[in-house]
Amino acid sequence: MLELAARLRRLTPPALAAGLRTLGCDPVKIADFFDLAEWLIEPETIAAATRTLTRPELGVLRAVAEASGTGTALFAEVCKVLHVHGAGAEASTSAAEIRARLENTLLLFSHTDGENDDVYMHPRVRAYLQDGAQLPTLRELLAPPPPVLVSSDNVDRSILTRRAAHIAHASLTALAELLSALGTRPARGLSKGGLALPDARRLADTCGVDLDGLPALLARAANATLVAREGSFWLITPTGARWELMDLADKWADLATRWTARFPPGLPALLTRHQNKLSVARLRADAHWWLPLSGSQLDETLDTLLEEAESLGLTVGGEPLEFTQLVVAGDVTTATAALVEHFPEPVDRAYVQDDLTIIAPGPVSPALDVRLREVADAEGRGNAYSYRVTATSLSRGLSGGATVESIRQLFSEVSLTGIPQPLDYLIDEASRRFGVVRVIDATSEWSASLDPQATVDASVRTVIHAPHDLLQILVVDSSLTHLELTLGPPGHLLSRTDPEVVFTALSSARYPVVVANASGGVQRREHRRIARMPPPTATTQADPIDALLDRLATNRDSERTEEDWLARTLDAAAKTKSTLIVTVRLSDGSSEYLLAPASVSNGRLRARDARSDIERTLPLSAIIAVRPTTGQAQ
Known part of the structure; x- marks a missing residue:
């Protein structure tokens, strides 16, 4: 342990930090380098460090173990051991690259000066590799992958491809509905995991999935960083907001790329040798061959990946298709083209009817769907998409920045039959009623200018401006009693409740309410709440690894x-x-x-x-x- 502690002490702080983070070190009980050395040679730590190592990496470790009978060996001797056990002429170069990666696991340490280039491995690590890990022999670790039998057949798989396209399209639609629902109304998450039952039922109904299938859908969205939990609520992320605007081909390609990125490093390249004959059994066999010490942890990872593959149409009935091999090989563009040609053709025109519904004879393009949802409520999905225009939905669009002219232009572009008269009347009526009720922050300058006496009471937080007859209705509305509205200056009501709460209550009661800014004008509101994703380098609390490094360096x-x-x-x-x-x-x-x-x-x-x-x-x-x-x- 003395040599190991000394080697740890000579490491630079960045190198030591990289190794500790790779191993998932808990620094609470580590006070100095001796404590760290003792933790590194515990059997559990060694097993965890080797569990994610690939076959070539374990081969180099095994060669170091054989060459370093006393703990330290010249790297040239390690390369000789590799050659003796069947490594090719390029072994020295590849071993040097692998050695650099292995140093991040703190399983071996290098020391290079003008004369010597040696590597050090603690005897307990060497003993684990030789006796405790049940590893294949060094020659077996260095052997090439087992050959595969590639048979040719004339089976028509077009039916499976169409089935895969149907599954993928349904999955993309469900994800889009989930993002839209969370953007409009975040879902409350439980402390023990999962969603609150009312929100779970709402989302399941909106997405067209069973209640039992909703957790898997939410997990897929979270794995793709389309949604995230912020505090107690699940919200759409900026990535999810951008994903919503993509066309179906780009959406699928984005998810497929994220899917392959979660494979263990090096495994996709190994799978390409199957030449369009990849199967789940072969995938599992290759994965365990590539990661000999991974155990059940790898099975759990593969189960998750295969479940997501089924939802993306990459597998049907648990078996991959021909274009799945293209995705694994990194050719997502060709795979996308092979799949999306079986997707239903999106439409950009619809029937705008007298009953204020909009019926699209097919799937609506994502960009148009987002525009329609700003001024209409989505009602149905399937072979036809349907929306309904209401006074509330139009008011929502106006408060979000739309104008009467832009709303009419949208319906004119979409409608196959023009704008019906009832819709035209509703747009005019919504425009006249828009902003009739205004919620004003009592601390704003404009609120104070209404009447000096209105803000004398410091407990008043909100001022409501509306016509006199409407104010009388608000005062007696039983659904607003919790706001404790009281009469103020002529044409105004006062409340001790926060302006945001007042606005939400009035909006839920379907009053034509807006929020007024400091100058008295209508304040544009973003009706979609987006999760605040911190930058990758931002941290909300002290990093325990950095704190450990500070203790060691003190x-x-x-x-x-x-x-x-x-x-x-x-x-x-x-x-x-x-x-x-x-x-x-x-x-x-x-x-x-x-x-x-x-x-x-x-x-x-x-x-x-x-x-x-x-x-x-x-x-x-x-x-x-x-x-x-x-x-x-x-």
């Missing part, structure tokens, strides 16, 4: 730290009954002793001299250096 170069390090080194040697070469400062120079430490206390070392077989007591201040003996297990 007073690193101070005299007291060096003395503590020396004391811990000698104490660890005493516990493990190790023999050390200790360099001691004398009046006429220095001398080396071969000592077996017995104890360290009061600033002194008590040890037995292995050469003269006598006990020595030395002050720690006189010890210049300590190093393990050659060939000693650390």
Whole structure:
């Protein structure tokens, strides 16, 4: 452990941080490098570090274990071991690249100077690789992938492709409905996981899925970062808002690309050798061959990936299709073209009817769907899409920034039969009623200018402006009693409730309400709530790994730290009954002793001299250096 602690101490902070994050270190119980070294050589830590290693990486580790009988080996010797066990001529180059990746796992350490290039592996790691991990032999680890039998057949798979397209289209539609529903009204999440039952039922009904199937749909959206949980609510993300505006081909390609990105590194390249004959059984076999120590954790990952593949149409009945191989190989563009040609053709025109409904004879293009939802309520999905225009939906569009002219232009562009007279009347009526009731922040300058007496009471937070007859209705409306509305200056009501709460209550009661800004004009409102996604580098709390690095680096170069390090080194040697070469400062120079430490206390070392077989007591201040003996297990 002495050598391992010393190697850890020589690592740069970025290299050490990368390794600790790779291993998922919990730094709470680690106070110094000795604690860290002890944690690294625990069997659970070694098993976790090797579980995600690929076959080539394990091969290099196994070669280091064979070459480093004493813990340290020249890298050239490691390359010789690889060649002896069947590695090709390029083994030295690939082994050097793999070594750089393995250093992030803290399973081995490199040291290069002008003369030597060596690697170090702790004996417990070496013992685990040779005896405890049940690894294949080194020759088996270095062997090429097993060959596959590629048979040719003339089976017509067009039916499966059409079925896959149907599944993919239905999945894209359900995801789009989920994002639209969450954008309009976020769903409350439970502390133990899942959604509150009322929201779950609402979303399941909107998306056209069973209540039991909703968690899987939400998980797929979350895995693709289309939705995210913010506090207690699930919201659409900026990525999800952009995804909504894509056409169906781009939506599917985006999800397929994200799907392949979650494969273990190197596995997609291995799967390409199946030449359009990939199966689930072959995928699982190749995955376990590529990651020999992954165990059940890999099965769980594959189960999730295959479940998502089924929803994307990449598999039908659990078996991949021909274009699935293209996705795995990275040719998503060709795969998308092969699939979406079986999608229903989107339409950009619809029938706008006298009963204020809009019926589209097919799937509406995503961009048009978003525009229609701004001024109409979606009602049905299937072979035909339907929307309904109401006074509330038009008011929502006007408060969102639309104008009467832009609304009429939208319906004129969409309608196959022009704008019917009832809809024209409704647009005019919504325009006249828009902004009749205005909610004003009582602290704004415009609110204060209404009447100096209106804001004398500091508890008043909201002012409502409306015609006198409508104010009388608001005061007696039983659904608004919780707002505690009171009469204020002529044409105004006062409330101690927050303006946002007042606006929501009036809007829910279907009053033509808007929020007024500081100048008294209508404040544009974004009716969709988007999750605030922090940038990747932003952190809301201190990183525990950074805190650990700060502890390790505190007073690193101070005299007291060096003395503590020396004391811990000698104490660890005493516990493990190790023999050390200790360099001691004398009046006429220095001398080396071969000592077996017995104890360290009061600033002194008590040890037995292995050469003269006598006990020595030395002050720690006189010890210049300590190093393990050659060939000693650390």
